[in-house]
Amino acid sequence: MTTSGGGASASALDTRWEGHLTALCALQDAAQPLTAALGRWLRTQRRQAAAGSIRRDRRAALDRRVPGWDSADDPALRRWLVQAEDLINFVDLAGRMPGARRGPDEARMYRWLSRARTLSRHSKLSKNRVKVLDKGLPGWREAA
Incomplete structure (x- = not known):
């Protein structure tokens, strides 16, 4: 199944999102700083959460695997x-x-x-x- 306009399939987007989350967790586990790309990805997740537009399953995955992810500006x-x-x-x-x-x-x-x-x-x-x-x-x- 592809998205309208011939974009990537929903499962491909989910796989890509999960890949970003896994990379973020790996850097945190190794106590390494975020790459610029992962920093942008995380800021996007925070913006979506603040706007109420992040998917529930994605928010739950972030909450479970990256405690405090949505409060870094505090x-x-x-x-x-x-x-x-x-x-x-x-x-x-x-x-x-x-x-x-x-x-x-x-x-x-x-x-x-x-x-x-x-x-x-x-x-x-x-x-x-x-x-x-x-x-x-x-x-x-x-x-x-």
């Missing part, structure tokens, strides 16, 4: 994501959770993680933020 979320990434990188390098008395940077990460745990226990941490921590930092909810 400065508070951006700061939170940077702090989460700092913590995840620290744990990857140090092989342990941060300690409260191991220097100012580590103490800051310790306080941030403690707050995230408290918010999560009281169901006040958004599902997308929980997904980010669950994916990047398994076991983050457990206090040392």
Whole structure:
């Protein structure tokens, strides 16, 4: 089946869209910056979401695979994501959770993680933020 005007078939467009999503996830998993093309694609998805014109299945796929994808323009979320990434990188390098008395940077990460745990226990941490921590930092909810 082709679209009117002889364009690409719906399944070909879906395959192309899924390819973009898979490439985006691969870059995120590898902690690599977005390419210009994927950045444009993601901005298009955000614009469609803001306008209410994104397909439900596509929004669900983005929500599931790219937590926080539709809020990148939110400065508070951006700061939170940077702090989460700092913590995840620290744990990857140090092989342990941060300690409260191991220097100012580590103490800051310790306080941030403690707050995230408290918010999560009281169901006040958004599902997308929980997904980010669950994916990047398994076991983050457990206090040392």
